[in-house]
Amino acid sequence: MERGVNVPQSYRLVRRDARAERTIVRLSSGATFGGDEIAICAGPCGVESAEQLDQAAAAVAAAGANVLRGGAYKPRSSPYSFQGLGEEGLKMLRDSGDRYGLGVVTEVLDPRDVEKVTRYADMLQIGTRNMQNFPLLREVGATRVPVLLKRGLSATVQEWLLAAEYVMLGGNENVVLCERGVRSFDPATRNLLDIAVVPLLEGMTHLPVIVDPSHAMGIARLVPPTAVASIAAGAHGLLIEVHPDPANALSDGAQSLDCEQFALLMLRLALVAEVAGRRLPQRVKPAAVAPNGQRKADGAVRSSKSGVKLA
Numbered sequence: 001m002e003r004g005v006n007v008p009q010s011y012r013l014v015r016r017d018a019r020a021e022r023t024i025v026r027l028s029s030g031a032t033f034g035g036d037e038i039a040i041c042a043g044p045c046g047v048e049s050a051e052q053l054d055q056a057a058a059a060v061a062a063a064g065a066n067v068l069r070g071g072a073y074k075p076r077s078s079p080y081s082f083q084g085l086g087e088e089g090l091k092m093l094r095d096s097g098d099r100y101g102l103g104v105v106t107e108v109l110d111p112r113d114v115e116k117v118t119r120y121a122d123m124l125q126i127g128t129r130n131m132q133n134f135p136l137l138r139e140v141g142a143t144r145v146p147v148l149l150k151r152g153l154s155a156t157v158q159e160w161l162l163a164a165e166y167v168m169l170g171g172n173e174n175v176v177l178c179e180r181g182v183r184s185f186d187p188a189t190r191n192l193l194d195i196a197v198v199p200l201l202e203g204m205t206h207l208p209v210i211v212d213p214s215h216a217m218g219i220a221r222l223v224p225p226t227a228v229a230s231i232a233a234g235a236h237g238l239l240i241e242v243h244p245d246p247a248n249a250l251s252d253g254a255q256s257l258d259c260e261q262f263a264l265l266m267l268r269l270a271l272v273a274e275v276a277g278r279r280l281p282q283r284v285k286p287a288a289v290a291p292n293g294q295r296k297a298d299g300a301v302r303s304s305k306s307g308v309k310l311a
């Protein structure tokens with residue numbers, strides 16, 4: 001156990017020294033979280049239609065992502081906002097995931113839906129608002145399907161690890177932690193991204209940790225630099241919202257990258273992953289990329305002189 005890092009005995013299962021090796025979580029699609037390969041989960045905030053999802057899935061797969069994200073059950077602050085397509089959305093996720101060879105991660109809001117969601121998804125997302133929904137944690141803990149456990153809106157690291165402990169106590173050892181920003185005093189960004197929690201957790205738990213810069217920032221322009229910083233800090237993966245037409249998204253359009261912006265980000269991530277001793281799921285040829293992340297004169301990505309901004 002790392003010296004100076006306070007890990008109470010109450011973390012029996014998640015604590016770093018409960019295991020000789022770090023946990024690697026593997027989806028049935030083959031994607032892994034926790035090893036040398038970074039997991040890139042990308043896709044729209046919400047599944048809006050088969051066409052919208054399919055366009056996003058095609059684009060993120062072509063850019064090198066290995067997991068498709070998208071909400072079929074949306075936890076919206078207002079009951080009048082788009083709530084998701086439910087089981088129809090789950091079917092669309094499965095179809096597009098299979099078409100492009102992507103794993104599927106999607107949020108489950110209600111313990112009564114867990115069994116249904118496991119029929120379509122490779123990974124169950126517990127959203128920030130449900131991090132301490134203990135019946136839901138127990139329900140996903142009773143499955144053996146990998147769980148993506150987002151940090152609560154203002155959860156301490158201790159509360160977050162104890163939520164993971166609930167899942168593991170049910171026998172489900174396939175837990176990935178996801179930092180997605182916490183509430184702060186300052187509304188300048190949607191949340192405050194705690195990048196330091198990545199190396200902090202590395203000393204506290206054997207579980208993999210990924211970062212969701214989209215919900216942390218709330219502003220698309222800020223997603224690429226914070227995604228790059230997260231990988232540099234040692235994150236085992238990223239969760240990134242990508243929409244074919246962010247301006248017309250039914251949820252979280254302001255923080256969604258369009259397909260070209262995501263492809264550009266992947267080029268940058270390939271470089272920083274290498275520096276961090278990791279690799280992307282599908283390698284983008286580094287030879288085609290200049291150190292600033294712009295692709296060299298092959299025409300696919302224009303230089304900044306042509307007005308394409310990278311961050």
Ligand code: PEP
Nearest residue numbers: 045127128129150180215
């Ligand atoms: C999401 O991933 O779309 C989502 C609702 O995330 P969070 O729970 O982090 O707000």
Ligand code: MN
Nearest residue numbers: 045241251252
């Ligand atoms: Mn969202």
